[in-house]
Protein backbone atom coordinates (compact mmCIF):
# COMPACT_ATOMS: atom_id res chain seq x y z
CA UNK A 1 0.00 0.00 0.00
CA UNK A 2 2.71 2.39 1.04
CA UNK A 3 4.68 1.76 -2.12
CA UNK A 4 1.70 2.30 -4.38
CA UNK A 5 0.83 5.58 -2.65
CA UNK A 6 4.35 6.78 -3.19
CA UNK A 7 4.20 5.74 -6.79
CA UNK A 8 0.93 7.62 -7.22
CA UNK A 9 2.45 10.76 -5.70
CA UNK A 10 5.50 10.51 -7.90
CA UNK A 11 3.28 10.12 -10.93
CA UNK A 12 1.32 13.26 -9.92
CA UNK A 13 4.53 15.22 -9.55
CA UNK A 14 5.81 14.08 -12.90
CA UNK A 15 2.52 15.11 -14.53
CA UNK A 16 2.61 18.54 -12.98
CA UNK A 17 6.22 19.04 -13.99
CA UNK A 18 5.62 17.96 -17.57
CA UNK A 19 2.56 20.21 -17.75
CA UNK A 20 4.63 23.14 -16.50
CA UNK A 21 7.38 22.48 -19.02
CA UNK A 22 4.81 22.19 -21.78
CA UNK A 23 3.22 25.51 -20.79
CA UNK A 24 6.61 27.24 -20.75
CA UNK A 25 7.49 25.77 -24.10
CA UNK A 26 4.20 27.02 -25.51
CA UNK A 27 4.76 30.48 -24.08
CA UNK A 28 8.27 30.76 -25.53
CA UNK A 29 7.04 29.28 -28.81
CA UNK A 30 4.29 31.88 -29.11
CA UNK A 31 6.61 34.75 -28.19
CA UNK A 32 9.31 33.69 -30.59
CA UNK A 33 6.77 33.18 -33.35
CA UNK A 34 5.69 36.79 -33.07
CA UNK A 35 9.21 38.24 -32.71
CA UNK A 36 10.66 36.06 -35.48
CA UNK A 37 7.86 36.98 -37.84
CA UNK A 38 8.51 40.62 -37.04
CA UNK A 39 12.27 40.28 -37.53
CA UNK A 40 11.99 38.14 -40.55
CA UNK A 41 9.80 40.67 -42.30
CA UNK A 42 8.60 39.59 -45.73
CA UNK A 43 11.38 37.10 -46.37
CA UNK A 44 9.90 33.66 -46.50
CA UNK A 45 13.03 32.01 -47.86
CA UNK A 46 14.21 29.12 -45.60
CA UNK A 47 11.28 30.16 -43.43
CA UNK A 48 10.77 26.82 -41.73
CA UNK A 49 14.39 26.02 -40.74
CA UNK A 50 15.07 29.65 -39.63
CA UNK A 51 12.08 29.56 -37.35
CA UNK A 52 13.43 26.56 -35.46
CA UNK A 53 16.94 28.02 -35.03
CA UNK A 54 15.67 31.50 -34.00
CA UNK A 55 13.38 30.03 -31.37
CA UNK A 56 16.31 28.38 -29.56
CA UNK A 57 18.56 31.43 -29.83
CA UNK A 58 15.82 33.73 -28.63
CA UNK A 59 15.33 31.69 -25.45
CA UNK A 60 19.01 32.04 -24.56
CA UNK A 61 19.11 35.78 -25.35
CA UNK A 62 16.01 36.45 -23.26
CA UNK A 63 17.60 34.62 -20.30
CA UNK A 64 20.83 36.66 -20.58
CA UNK A 65 18.93 39.95 -20.90
CA UNK A 66 16.79 39.14 -17.85
CA UNK A 67 19.91 38.29 -15.83
CA UNK A 68 21.67 41.51 -16.90
CA UNK A 69 18.64 43.67 -16.10
CA UNK A 70 18.21 42.03 -12.74
CA UNK A 71 21.91 42.35 -11.81
CA UNK A 72 22.16 45.96 -12.93
CA UNK A 73 18.99 46.87 -11.02
CA UNK A 74 20.47 45.23 -7.91
CA UNK A 75 23.78 47.04 -8.36
CA UNK A 76 22.03 50.38 -8.96
CA UNK A 77 19.62 50.10 -6.03
CA UNK A 78 21.75 48.16 -3.48
CA UNK A 79 25.51 48.61 -3.73
CA UNK A 80 28.09 46.79 -1.55
CA UNK A 81 28.26 48.08 2.04
CA UNK A 82 29.43 47.32 5.58
CA UNK A 83 27.27 46.78 8.64
CA UNK A 84 28.86 48.67 11.57
CA UNK A 85 28.62 47.06 14.99
CA UNK A 86 29.52 48.48 18.40
CA UNK A 87 30.19 45.74 20.97
CA UNK A 88 28.30 43.37 18.67
CA UNK A 89 25.19 45.60 18.31
CA UNK A 90 24.40 46.86 14.82
CA UNK A 91 24.25 50.63 14.62
CA UNK A 92 23.95 51.11 10.81
CA UNK A 93 25.48 50.64 7.40
CA UNK A 94 28.26 52.47 5.57
CA UNK A 95 29.85 52.17 2.14
CA UNK A 96 33.44 52.06 3.44
CA UNK A 97 35.28 51.43 6.69
CA UNK A 98 37.27 54.62 6.19
CA UNK A 99 34.15 56.72 6.80
CA UNK A 100 33.84 55.14 10.25
CA UNK A 101 37.53 55.59 10.97
CA UNK A 102 37.38 59.29 10.24
CA UNK A 103 34.17 59.59 12.29
CA UNK A 104 35.96 57.94 15.22
CA UNK A 105 38.86 60.32 14.76
CA UNK A 106 36.49 63.31 14.81
CA UNK A 107 34.75 62.03 17.95
CA UNK A 108 38.04 61.40 19.70
CA UNK A 109 39.16 64.93 18.85
CA UNK A 110 35.90 66.34 20.19
CA UNK A 111 36.10 64.40 23.48
CA UNK A 112 39.77 65.22 23.97
CA UNK A 113 38.97 68.89 23.61
CA UNK A 114 36.09 68.72 26.09
CA UNK A 115 38.00 66.56 28.60
CA UNK A 116 41.32 68.39 28.11
CA UNK A 117 42.99 65.01 28.09
CA UNK A 118 43.79 61.98 25.99
CA UNK A 119 40.86 59.61 25.66
CA UNK A 120 40.58 55.99 24.68
CA UNK A 121 37.45 54.22 23.40
CA UNK A 122 36.60 51.12 25.37
CA UNK A 123 33.83 49.91 23.03
CA UNK A 124 34.80 47.62 20.13
CA UNK A 125 33.77 48.62 16.58
CA UNK A 126 33.51 45.79 14.04
CA UNK A 127 32.43 45.56 10.38
CA UNK A 128 30.50 42.97 8.45
CA UNK A 129 30.27 42.88 4.64
CA UNK A 130 26.74 43.49 3.43
CA UNK A 131 24.69 45.34 0.79
CA UNK A 132 22.62 48.45 1.22
CA UNK A 133 20.61 50.89 -0.83
CA UNK A 134 21.59 54.56 -0.77
CA UNK A 135 18.75 55.29 1.62
CA UNK A 136 20.12 52.82 4.19
CA UNK A 137 23.63 54.31 4.28
CA UNK A 138 24.31 56.52 7.34
CA UNK A 139 25.18 60.13 6.52
CA UNK A 140 28.40 61.49 8.08
CA UNK A 141 26.66 63.55 10.78
CA UNK A 142 24.25 60.76 11.65
CA UNK A 143 27.16 58.32 11.82
CA UNK A 144 29.06 60.55 14.27
CA UNK A 145 25.94 61.04 16.35
CA UNK A 146 25.13 57.32 16.49
CA UNK A 147 28.71 56.39 17.31
CA UNK A 148 28.76 59.06 20.03
CA UNK A 149 25.66 57.55 21.63
CA UNK A 150 27.01 54.02 21.57
CA UNK A 151 30.72 54.35 22.25
CA UNK A 152 32.11 54.37 25.79
CA UNK A 153 35.47 55.96 26.44
CA UNK A 154 38.02 56.47 29.20
CA UNK A 155 40.06 59.56 29.95
CA UNK A 156 43.75 59.63 30.61
CA UNK A 157 44.25 60.68 34.22
CA UNK A 158 46.73 60.23 37.06
CA UNK A 159 46.06 57.70 39.80
CA UNK A 160 47.62 57.85 43.26
CA UNK A 161 48.66 54.47 44.64
CA UNK A 162 49.54 54.02 48.32
CA UNK A 163 51.28 50.74 49.14
CA UNK A 164 49.90 49.33 45.90
CA UNK A 165 46.27 50.36 46.49
CA UNK A 166 44.63 53.06 44.40
CA UNK A 167 43.29 55.79 46.70
CA UNK A 168 42.43 58.53 44.21
CA UNK A 169 42.56 59.58 40.58
CA UNK A 170 43.16 63.17 39.58
CA UNK A 171 42.94 64.78 36.17
CA UNK A 172 46.63 65.28 35.62
CA UNK A 173 49.97 64.29 37.05
CA UNK A 174 50.59 67.95 37.92
CA UNK A 175 47.38 68.00 39.97
CA UNK A 176 48.33 64.79 41.75
CA UNK A 177 51.80 66.13 42.53
CA UNK A 178 50.28 69.38 43.78
CA UNK A 179 47.92 67.44 46.01
CA UNK A 180 50.80 65.41 47.53
CA UNK A 181 52.69 68.65 48.14
CA UNK A 182 49.67 70.01 50.01
CA UNK A 183 49.50 66.87 52.14
CA UNK A 184 53.11 67.56 53.14
CA UNK A 185 52.52 71.26 53.70
CA UNK A 186 49.48 70.65 55.92
CA UNK A 187 51.39 68.10 57.97
CA UNK A 188 54.35 70.44 58.39
CA UNK A 189 52.29 73.54 59.18
CA UNK A 190 54.07 75.38 61.96
CA UNK A 191 57.29 73.39 61.65
CA UNK A 192 60.57 75.12 60.82
CA UNK A 193 61.12 73.65 57.36
CA UNK A 194 64.67 75.00 57.13
CA UNK A 195 65.70 72.47 59.80
CA UNK A 196 64.17 69.51 58.02
CA UNK A 197 66.74 67.41 56.25
CA UNK A 198 64.42 65.00 54.46
CA UNK A 199 60.71 64.96 53.68
CA UNK A 200 59.09 61.82 52.36
CA UNK A 201 56.04 59.65 52.84
CA UNK A 202 55.96 56.79 55.29
CA UNK A 203 54.07 54.71 52.72
CA UNK A 204 55.10 53.81 49.16
CA UNK A 205 53.33 56.50 47.11
CA UNK A 206 53.24 56.15 43.31
CA UNK A 207 51.62 58.17 40.54
CA UNK A 208 50.51 56.33 37.40
CA UNK A 209 49.00 57.76 34.23
CA UNK A 210 46.18 55.53 33.11
CA UNK A 211 42.90 55.54 31.22
CA UNK A 212 39.95 55.66 33.56
CA UNK A 213 36.23 56.43 33.46
CA UNK A 214 35.72 60.18 33.71
CA UNK A 215 33.29 59.67 36.62
CA UNK A 216 36.01 58.18 38.78
CA UNK A 217 38.17 61.28 38.69
CA UNK A 218 38.18 63.12 42.02
CA UNK A 219 38.10 66.75 42.89
CA UNK A 220 41.49 67.77 44.30
CA UNK A 221 40.24 69.54 47.44
CA UNK A 222 37.79 66.80 48.37
CA UNK A 223 40.41 64.10 47.99
CA UNK A 224 42.94 66.13 49.98
CA UNK A 225 40.63 66.18 53.02
CA UNK A 226 39.89 62.51 52.60
CA UNK A 227 43.59 61.65 52.54
CA UNK A 228 44.39 63.76 55.60
CA UNK A 229 41.45 62.51 57.70
CA UNK A 230 41.26 58.99 56.28
CA UNK A 231 37.47 59.27 55.98
CA UNK A 232 34.70 61.45 54.64
CA UNK A 233 32.66 60.85 57.77
CA UNK A 234 31.81 63.95 59.75
CA UNK A 235 30.79 63.79 63.42
CA UNK A 236 30.87 66.82 65.65
CA UNK A 237 29.68 67.96 69.05
CA UNK A 238 28.54 71.41 70.10
CA UNK A 239 29.72 72.29 73.59
CA UNK A 240 27.03 73.16 76.13
CA UNK A 241 27.35 74.69 79.60
CA UNK A 242 29.32 72.63 82.11
CA UNK A 243 31.04 70.39 79.55
CA UNK A 244 34.74 69.75 79.33
CA UNK A 245 36.98 67.70 77.03
CA UNK A 246 36.96 65.09 79.75
CA UNK A 247 33.15 64.82 80.01
CA UNK A 248 32.79 64.82 76.21
CA UNK A 249 35.34 62.03 75.84
CA UNK A 250 33.38 59.98 78.44
CA UNK A 251 30.09 60.72 76.68
CA UNK A 252 31.33 59.49 73.30
CA UNK A 253 33.43 56.69 74.78
CA UNK A 254 36.64 58.15 73.36
CA UNK A 255 39.96 58.51 75.10
CA UNK A 256 41.00 62.03 76.02
CA UNK A 257 44.05 61.57 73.78
CA UNK A 258 41.89 60.67 70.77
CA UNK A 259 39.65 63.69 71.34
CA UNK A 260 42.75 65.89 71.34
CA UNK A 261 44.03 64.20 68.18
CA UNK A 262 40.68 64.94 66.52
CA UNK A 263 41.02 68.61 67.50
CA UNK A 264 44.69 69.49 67.29
CA UNK A 265 43.96 73.21 67.00
CA UNK A 266 41.70 73.34 70.09
CA UNK A 267 43.09 74.12 73.55
CA UNK A 268 41.23 71.68 75.88
CA UNK A 269 41.53 74.18 78.75
CA UNK A 270 39.79 76.93 76.83
CA UNK A 271 36.66 75.47 75.25
CA UNK A 272 33.66 77.76 74.95
CA UNK A 273 29.93 77.13 74.97
CA UNK A 274 28.70 76.72 71.41
CA UNK A 275 32.11 75.68 70.11
CA UNK A 276 31.93 72.77 67.67
CA UNK A 277 34.48 70.04 68.14
CA UNK A 278 35.39 67.10 65.98
CA UNK A 279 34.71 63.53 67.07
CA UNK A 280 36.53 61.72 64.27
CA UNK A 281 40.11 60.74 64.97
CA UNK A 282 42.08 61.27 61.77
CA UNK A 283 43.82 58.23 60.30
CA UNK A 284 45.69 59.73 57.35
CA UNK A 285 45.99 57.58 54.22
CA UNK A 286 49.36 59.15 53.53
CA UNK A 287 51.72 59.94 56.40
CA UNK A 288 54.42 62.54 56.10
CA UNK A 289 57.80 61.42 57.32
CA UNK A 290 60.51 63.92 58.18
CA UNK A 291 64.09 63.61 59.28
CA UNK A 292 65.44 66.54 61.22
CA UNK A 293 68.82 67.07 62.87
CA UNK A 294 68.10 68.20 66.40
CA UNK A 295 70.57 69.37 69.05
CA UNK A 296 69.39 68.92 72.61
CA UNK A 297 70.75 69.07 76.15
CA UNK A 298 70.08 65.84 78.00
CA UNK A 299 70.78 64.34 81.41
CA UNK A 300 74.12 62.53 81.67
CA UNK A 301 73.80 59.47 83.89
CA UNK A 302 76.20 59.13 86.85
CA UNK A 303 78.17 56.02 87.67
CA UNK A 304 77.73 54.10 90.90
CA UNK A 305 80.50 52.60 93.01
CA UNK A 306 79.96 50.13 95.81
CA UNK A 307 81.96 50.03 99.05
CA UNK A 308 81.60 47.48 101.83
CA UNK A 309 81.33 48.06 105.55
CA UNK A 310 81.22 45.72 108.54
CA UNK A 311 79.25 48.27 110.53
CA UNK A 312 76.11 47.49 108.48
CA UNK A 313 74.17 44.26 108.35
CA UNK A 314 74.37 42.21 105.11
CA UNK A 315 70.95 43.29 103.85
CA UNK A 316 71.58 46.99 104.61
CA UNK A 317 72.88 49.60 102.24
CA UNK A 318 73.47 53.29 102.67
CA UNK A 319 74.39 56.06 100.29
CA UNK A 320 77.77 57.52 101.16
CA UNK A 321 78.00 60.02 98.28
CA UNK A 322 74.84 60.93 96.39
CA UNK A 323 75.23 60.80 92.63
CA UNK A 324 74.46 63.91 90.59
CA UNK A 325 73.38 63.91 86.95
CA UNK A 326 75.57 65.78 84.49
CA UNK A 327 74.55 67.37 81.19
CA UNK A 328 75.35 66.37 77.64
CA UNK A 329 74.75 67.92 74.25
CA UNK A 330 73.21 65.38 71.90
CA UNK A 331 73.01 65.84 68.15
CA UNK A 332 70.61 63.37 66.56
CA UNK A 333 68.62 62.73 63.40
CA UNK A 334 65.06 62.54 64.62
CA UNK A 335 62.49 60.79 62.41
CA UNK A 336 58.90 61.88 62.80
CA UNK A 337 55.75 60.52 61.13
CA UNK A 338 52.93 63.08 61.09
CA UNK A 339 54.77 65.04 63.78
CA UNK A 340 55.21 62.10 66.15
CA UNK A 341 58.74 60.92 66.88
CA UNK A 342 59.27 57.37 65.64
CA UNK A 343 63.03 57.06 65.62
CA UNK A 344 66.29 58.68 66.61
CA UNK A 345 69.82 58.17 65.34
CA UNK A 346 72.43 59.76 67.58
CA UNK A 347 75.14 61.48 65.55
CA UNK A 348 77.27 62.80 68.42
CA UNK A 349 77.27 63.26 72.19
CA UNK A 350 79.38 65.70 74.18
CA UNK A 351 79.48 65.97 77.98
CA UNK A 352 79.12 69.62 78.96
CA UNK A 353 78.78 69.02 82.70
CA UNK A 354 80.40 65.98 84.34
CA UNK A 355 78.10 63.82 86.47
CA UNK A 356 79.15 62.98 90.05
CA UNK A 357 79.69 59.31 90.84
CA UNK A 358 77.43 57.83 93.51
CA UNK A 359 79.01 55.75 96.25
CA UNK A 360 76.91 53.27 98.16
CA UNK A 361 77.93 51.17 101.13
CA UNK A 362 76.80 47.57 101.50
CA UNK A 363 76.90 45.83 104.89
CA UNK A 364 78.96 42.70 105.55
CA UNK A 365 77.94 42.02 109.16
CA UNK A 366 75.76 38.98 109.80
CA UNK A 367 72.40 40.13 111.18
CA UNK A 368 71.23 38.89 114.59
CA UNK A 369 68.70 36.05 114.70
CA UNK A 370 65.17 37.00 113.73
CA UNK A 371 63.74 36.46 117.18
CA UNK A 372 63.50 38.18 120.52
CA UNK A 373 66.80 38.64 122.40
CA UNK A 374 65.20 39.85 125.60
CA UNK A 375 66.74 43.35 125.32
CA UNK A 376 65.33 46.40 123.53
CA UNK A 377 67.11 49.20 121.65
CA UNK A 378 65.90 52.67 120.54
CA UNK A 379 63.72 52.28 117.43
CA UNK A 380 64.57 55.70 115.95
CA UNK A 381 67.21 58.40 116.22
CA UNK A 382 65.97 61.50 118.01
CA UNK A 383 65.15 63.03 121.34
CA UNK A 384 62.28 61.97 123.53
CA UNK A 385 59.61 64.64 123.17
CA UNK A 386 57.04 63.02 125.47
CA UNK A 387 57.48 60.45 128.17
CA UNK A 388 55.30 57.57 129.38
CA UNK A 389 52.70 58.38 132.08
CA UNK A 390 50.01 60.95 132.87
CA UNK A 391 49.79 63.82 130.40
CA UNK A 392 47.04 66.49 130.40
CA UNK A 393 44.92 64.24 132.60
CA UNK A 394 45.38 61.16 130.41
CA UNK A 395 47.89 58.36 130.49
CA UNK A 396 50.47 58.46 127.67
CA UNK A 397 50.87 54.78 126.79
CA UNK A 398 54.41 55.01 125.38
CA UNK A 399 57.18 57.44 124.52
CA UNK A 400 57.37 59.90 121.59
CA UNK A 401 60.65 60.23 119.71
CA UNK A 402 60.94 63.41 117.67
CA UNK A 403 62.55 62.50 114.35
CA UNK A 404 62.55 63.87 110.85
CA UNK A 405 59.83 62.75 108.45
CA UNK A 406 60.84 59.65 106.53
CA UNK A 407 63.75 58.68 108.75
CA UNK A 408 64.17 54.97 109.57
CA UNK A 409 62.14 53.13 112.19
CA UNK A 410 63.85 49.94 113.38
CA UNK A 411 62.65 46.90 115.26
CA UNK A 412 63.46 47.44 118.94
CA UNK A 413 64.09 43.69 119.27
CA UNK A 414 63.81 40.68 116.96
CA UNK A 415 60.46 38.95 116.50
CA UNK A 416 57.46 38.40 114.22
CA UNK A 417 55.40 41.22 112.71
CA UNK A 418 51.79 40.73 113.87
CA UNK A 419 50.13 43.96 112.65
CA UNK A 420 50.70 46.30 109.74
CA UNK A 421 47.91 48.83 109.19
CA UNK A 422 45.97 51.89 110.26
CA UNK A 423 44.56 51.90 113.79
CA UNK A 424 42.65 54.91 115.18
CA UNK A 425 44.83 57.57 116.84
CA UNK A 426 48.01 55.54 116.10
CA UNK A 427 47.66 56.18 112.38
CA UNK A 428 49.89 53.80 110.44
CA UNK A 429 50.95 51.24 113.00
CA UNK A 430 53.27 48.19 113.18
CA UNK A 431 53.19 45.66 116.03
CA UNK A 432 55.96 43.11 116.66
CA UNK A 433 55.67 40.07 118.89
CA UNK A 434 59.05 39.39 120.58
CA UNK A 435 58.03 36.28 122.48
CA UNK A 436 58.08 36.00 126.28
CA UNK A 437 54.77 37.98 126.22
CA UNK A 438 56.43 41.18 124.93
CA UNK A 439 54.87 43.16 122.03
CA UNK A 440 56.15 46.54 120.71
CA UNK A 441 54.10 49.27 118.93
CA UNK A 442 55.37 51.78 116.32
CA UNK A 443 52.80 54.51 115.52
CA UNK A 444 52.22 57.58 113.26
CA UNK A 445 54.37 55.98 110.50
CA UNK A 446 54.58 57.31 106.96
CA UNK A 447 55.67 54.03 105.38
CA UNK A 448 55.80 50.28 106.05
CA UNK A 449 58.77 48.07 105.06
CA UNK A 450 57.42 44.78 106.44
CA UNK A 451 54.41 42.52 106.15
CA UNK A 452 52.39 40.60 108.72
CA UNK A 453 54.08 37.27 109.51
CA UNK A 454 57.53 38.50 108.53
CA UNK A 455 60.37 37.69 110.93
CA UNK A 456 62.67 40.60 111.74
CA UNK A 457 65.92 40.92 113.58
CA UNK A 458 66.74 43.49 116.23
CA UNK A 459 67.61 46.81 114.52
CA UNK A 460 66.07 45.87 111.13
CA UNK A 461 64.34 48.72 109.32
CA UNK A 462 60.56 48.18 109.46
CA UNK A 463 59.17 51.56 108.36
CA UNK A 464 59.60 55.32 108.29
CA UNK A 465 58.70 58.16 110.67
CA UNK A 466 55.52 60.00 109.75
CA UNK A 467 52.64 62.09 110.97
CA UNK A 468 49.59 59.84 110.56
CA UNK A 469 46.75 59.43 113.08
CA UNK A 470 46.46 61.70 116.11
CA UNK A 471 49.76 63.51 115.67
CA UNK A 472 50.74 67.18 115.45
CA UNK A 473 54.13 66.70 113.77
CA UNK A 474 56.45 63.95 112.54
CA UNK A 475 57.42 61.68 115.41
CA UNK A 476 57.44 58.02 116.39
CA UNK A 477 55.12 56.81 119.16
CA UNK A 478 56.72 53.72 120.70
CA UNK A 479 55.19 51.28 123.21
CA UNK A 480 56.28 48.10 124.93
CA UNK A 481 53.47 45.91 126.23
CA UNK A 482 53.98 43.00 128.60
CA UNK A 483 51.14 40.46 128.92
CA UNK A 484 48.97 42.95 127.01
CA UNK A 485 49.51 45.78 129.54
CA UNK A 486 51.36 49.00 128.71
CA UNK A 487 54.72 49.53 130.45
CA UNK A 488 57.24 52.32 130.53
CA UNK A 489 59.53 51.61 127.55
CA UNK A 490 62.38 53.43 129.22
CA UNK A 491 62.54 50.60 131.73
CA UNK A 492 63.68 48.30 128.90
CA UNK A 493 65.52 50.49 126.41
CA UNK A 494 69.26 50.33 126.40
Ligand SMILES: [Zn+2]
Pocket residue numbers: 386396398399400476477478
Ligand atom coordinates in the same frame (compact mmCIF):
# COMPACT_ATOMS: atom_id res chain seq x y z
ZN1 LIG B 1 52.90 59.21 121.90
